[in-house]
Amino acid sequence: MADPEAAEPAWPPWTSLLLRAMSRRRTWVALFLAVYAALLCSSWSLLASVRAWYYSASAAAPAAAAAPAWPAALYASVMYGAVFGLLSMGAALAVAAPAMLVTWITVLVLLAFAGKPRRSLVDEGRRATRDIAGLALRVLLREGNAVAALCAAASFAALLLGRRDDDDAGVGR
Helix, strand or coil: CCCHHHHCCCCCHHHHHHHHHHCCHHHHHHHHHHHHHHHHHHHHHHHHHHHHHHHHHHHHCCCCCCCCCHHHHHHHHHHHHHHHHHHHHHHHHHHHHHHHHHHHHHHHHHHHHCCCCHHHHHHHHHHHHHHHHHHHHHHHHHHHHHHHHHHHHHHHHHHHHHHHHHHHHHHCC
8 A cells, every 4th residue: 555645746845835924914915015115116216207307398398489388298197197007006916816816716615515526627717717817807907097097187287287386486586
């Protein structure tokens, strides 16, 4: 009679350590905070560069020529909206990943308890994975686009009103 432990493939030690670490709530919180901090840090420098570009573009246009301010403000606001939309989608994905994993595991366990054969269980698992991922992607894109549109509209108004305030302050000097 063969030993049952000998029949199981041995996992490398780092795999069991990784599985043990990922089962802890603290790990997911730390992962979320790390992803959010990395996204915020990278987007902060991009936002600063867009702002610097906008100020240099608006300063380069001569005030006497009365060049319209809206093209540069429109471009900068679209960039702001894109950055904040991607940031919100990344943060939502980091929050949604554990919930999607729990949903997927629950569906597979319920299917296994329902007495599905192994081959059918694999097919149903693939179908459930495709459905859950598709739904999550649609929700992420919808929320990201809404945040991007709101941020773009708000930044467009802020950039134009800020330029108008700057022009008013320059006239009184």
